[in-house]
Amino acid sequence: xxxxxxxxxxxxxxxxxxxxxxxxxxxxxxxxxxxxxxxxxxxxxxxxxxxxxxxxxxxxxxxxxxxxxxxxxxxxxxxxxxxxxxxxxxxxxxxxxxxxxxxxxxxxxxxx
Numbered sequence: 001x002x003x004x005x006x007x008x009x010x011x012x013x014x015x016x017x018x019x020x021x022x023x024x025x026x027x028x029x030x031x032x033x034x035x036x037x038x039x040x041x042x043x044x045x046x047x048x049x050x051x052x053x054x055x056x057x058x059x060x061x062x063x064x065x066x067x068x069x070x071x072x073x074x075x076x077x078x079x080x081x082x083x084x085x086x087x088x089x090x091x092x093x094x095x096x097x098x099x100x101x102x103x104x105x106x107x108x109x110x111x112x
Contacts, residue, residue, distance in 0.1 A: 025064050027062065029067075031060065032053070032060050036053050036056040054073075065077060077103065079099050079102065080099070081100075082099070083095060084097050
């Protein structure tokens with residue numbers, strides 16, 4: 001994903017920190033919204049927008065990959081991590097425990 005690396009490096013160069021995946025997802029979402037509004041020249045009802053948004057998302061490849069949505073309106077592709085708070089040393093810390101892979105439809109336990 002060359003585009004993603006360019007965005008990440010640009011953000012890191014300006015801020016000194018690596019962009020978080022959540023920020024990159026928001027970046028993509030804003031672009032999908034903007035493209036949907038542009039396709040209607042800014043004049044669109046909410047009903048038309050919500051109907052056309054999934055089509056626009058299906059045609060956009062952003063910093064986080066394809067933004068295709070499933071029937072529930074969630075990203076169709078992408079991995080989802082499951083986290084819990086565990087005692088590490090003497091302090092509570094967020095710890096990954098599993099990952100869901102949308103391509104294989106498998107949940108894989110993350111070894112501690």
